[in-house]
Amino acid sequence: MKSVALITEYNPFHNGHVYHAQSSKSKTQSDVTIAIMSGSFTMRGEPALLNKFNRAKMAIQHVDLVIELPLIYAISSGELFAQGGVQIAEMLKCDTLSFGSESGNIDEITEVIHQIEQLKHDDRYKALVKEGKSHPRIISELINDSSLLNGSNNLLAIEYVRHIMNHQLSIQPVTIQRKDNLYLDAHLNDNTHISSATSIRNAYFNKQETYQQSLPHTSVEILKQTNGINWDDFFPYLRWTILRSSHEELRQIYMMSEGLEYKLKKEIRDCHRFEDFVKKVKSKRYTWTRIQRLLTATLLNIKSTDVHQYEDTAIRVLAMTRNGQAYLKEIKEDCPLPIVTNVNKKSAEFFKHEIKATELYQSVSGQPETDFNQAVYIHE
Numbered sequence: 447m448k449s450v451a452l453i454t455e456y457n458p459f460h461n462g463h464v465y466h467a468q469s470s471k472s473k474t475q476s477d478v479t480i481a482i483m484s485g486s487f488t489m490r491g492e493p494a495l496l497n498k499f500n501r502a503k504m505a506i507q508h509v510d511l512v513i514e515l516p517l518i519y520a521i522s523s524g525e526l527f528a529q530g531g532v533q534i535a536e537m538l539k540c541d542t543l544s545f546g547s548e549s550g551n552i553d554e555i556t557e558v559i560h561q562i563e564q565l566k567h568d569d570r571y572k573a574l575v576k577e578g579k580s581h582p583r584i585i586s587e588l589i590n591d592s593s594l595l596n597g598s599n600n601l602l603a604i605e606y607v608r609h610i611m612n613h614q615l616s617i618q619p620v621t622i623q624r625k626d627n628l629y630l631d632a633h634l635n636d637n638t639h640i641s642s643a644t645s646i647r648n649a650y651f652n653k654q655e656t657y658q659q660s661l662p663h664t665s666v667e668i669l670k671q672t673n674g675i676n677w678d679d680f681f682p683y684l685r686w687t688i689l690r691s692s693h694e695e696l697r698q699i700y701m702m703s704e705g706l707e708y709k710l711k712k713e714i715r716d717c718h719r720f721e722d723f724v725k726k727v728k729s730k731r732y733t734w735t736r737i738q739r740l741l742t743a744t745l746l747n748i749k750s751t752d753v754h755q756y757e758d759t760a761i762r763v764l765a766m767t768r769n770g771q772a773y774l775k776e777i778k779e780d781c782p783l784p785i786v787t788n789v790n791k792k793s794a795e796f797f798k799h800e801i802k803a804t805e806l807y808q809s810v811s812g813q814p815e816t817d818f819n820q821a822v823y824i825h826e
Contacts, residue, residue: 447477447773448474448475448476448478448541449478449479449480449539449541449542449773450471450476450478450479450541450543450544451480451482451531451535451538451540451542451543451544451617452467452470452479452480452481452482452543452544453482453515453527453528453531453532453535453543453602454481454482454483454484454505455483455484455488455489455494455643456483456501456504456505456643457494457495457501457647458495458496458501458504458643458646458661458665458669459661459662460640460641460643460646460660460661460662460665461639461640461661462624462640462641462642462643462660463505464508464662465622465640466544466546466622467479467508467509468508469544470542470544470620470622473544473620473622474541474544474620476541476542477769478510478511478773479508479509479510479511480511480513480535480538480540480770480773481505481511481512482513482514482515482531482534482535483501483502483512483513483514483515483764484498484515484520485514485515485516485517485520485800486498486517486800486803486806487517487521487742487746487803488520488521489521489522489523489524489527490738490739491735491737491739491741491742492676492738493675493676493679493680493742493807494807495647495674495676496668496669496674496813497804497807497808497811497813498514498764499815499820500668500672500813502764503664503668503823503825504662504664504665504668506823506825507662507664508662509770510766510767510769510770511763511765511766511767511770511773511774512763512764512765512766513534513538513763513764514762514763514764514800515527515534516530516756516758516797516799516800517748517800517803518530518752518753518756518799521739521742521748522753523736524601524605525605526753527602527605528605528606528608528609529605529609531606532610532617533758534758534761536615536616536617537758537761537782537783538761538781539777539780539781540617541617541618542617542618542619542620543606543610543618543619543620544619544620545599545603545606545619545621546621546622546623546624547597547599547602547603547621547622547623548596548597548599548600548624549600549623550621550623550624552607552620552621555600555603555604555607555619555621556607556611558604559604559607559608559611561589562585562589562608565584565585565588565589568588570588571584571588574587597624599624603619603621606619633645633648634646634649634654634656640660641660645660646661647674650674651674651676673811675811677720677721678719678720679810679811680745680806680810681718681719681720683806683810684720684741684744684745685717685718687744687745687747688710688711688714688744689711689714691744693707693708693711696710696744698749698750698751699744699748699749699750700740700743700750700752700753701736701740701750702740702743704731706727706732709727710727710744713726713727724737724738745806746799746802746803746806747802748799752799758783759783759784759795759796760784760785760786760793761781761783761785762786762789762796762797762800763785763786763787764822765824765825766787766823766824767824767825767826768824768826784796787821787822788821788822789801789818790818794817794818797817800817801817801818804816804817
């Protein structure tokens with residue numbers, strides 16, 4: 447069976463995702479579509495609107511397998527996020543990896559990657575690294591003439607292809623040009639039924655039911671039955687975590703750098719809303735998203751050592767069709783990691799970070815699903 451992988455968040459699963467899944471399957475002529483999806487928290491450093499089980503049920507109406515992207519990858523910047531997703535796709539023997547991009551042109555993406563690799567030997571690049579600037583920021587400063595560096599999906603596309611190229615993987619990259627709304631567009635698209643997940647979430651929290659026209663039926667029904675959550679719901683937990691932690695304990699947290707632990711401790715005392723807190727911590731050096739990722743790691747007590755020592759231990763299946771189930775049976779013996787469909791006392795050791803995140807998510811959201819009471823969802 448020929449397979450195509452999609453690295454996703456589905457926060458929530460909307461009509462643009464339907465278009466991407468269908469176009470990917472058609473373009474690659476695949477028999478099986480595999481979505482590798484973030485769990486309780488996302489790459490932007492935010493709690494997902496709904497838990498991973500509900501989002502997997504939304505997605506499995508249109509794909510054949512939903513695999514959980516491990517938390518360490520899911521809450522990291524584009525480079526590590528892409529690395530985790532591509533590695534899992536490769537281990538699942540996927541023939542192709544399909545991703546959305548503003549460009550829609552693999553050759554353009556490959557050309558920019560060659561430029562980036564050449565820049566790493568440039569003295570200007572080395573000097574900016576010493577200044578402490580991040581890799582994406584350095585690249586954007588040194589390749590000013592590339593429109594490819596302006597789109598969020600393009601930037602991820604570059605990371606996907608770069609990882610495949612650098613590790614000489616067998617999986618073939620394919621891109622689908624993004625339609626209508628851009629990734630960060632804050633308002634619903636009035637002209638079509640495809641809008642960004644950002645605009646859908648904004649409309650949902652503002653109680654504008656027009657967001658429903660941008661979702662497939664199952665997504666609408668699940669959202670009607672379940673209360674979505676955001677950072678405001680988690681803020682009391684975050685505030686208490688920072689207040690009770692010492693500077694030394696905070697210093698161990700993943701992405702904590704340059705004395706940010708002192709800034710967090712100082713500003714948290716007078717803040718009672720998440721947005722106000724991020725505004726006080728944010729600076730020219732640290733973007734809003736970078737701060738949110740740091741705060742997610744702080745909330746979940748993810749330490750730098752957890753990330754640096756992390757190794758893939760097992761692959762978690764959240765949902766599957768019968769077609770997806772047949773594919774897993776076909777590749778199971780060749781997969782280098784165990785494929786887990788139900789978490790129990792024995793397999794829990796593989797997913798300690800994911801279980802911790804799910805338990806916190808459940809405590810805040812009131813949604814009853816946990817890693818232990820949710821067997822793999824099978825869509826007939």
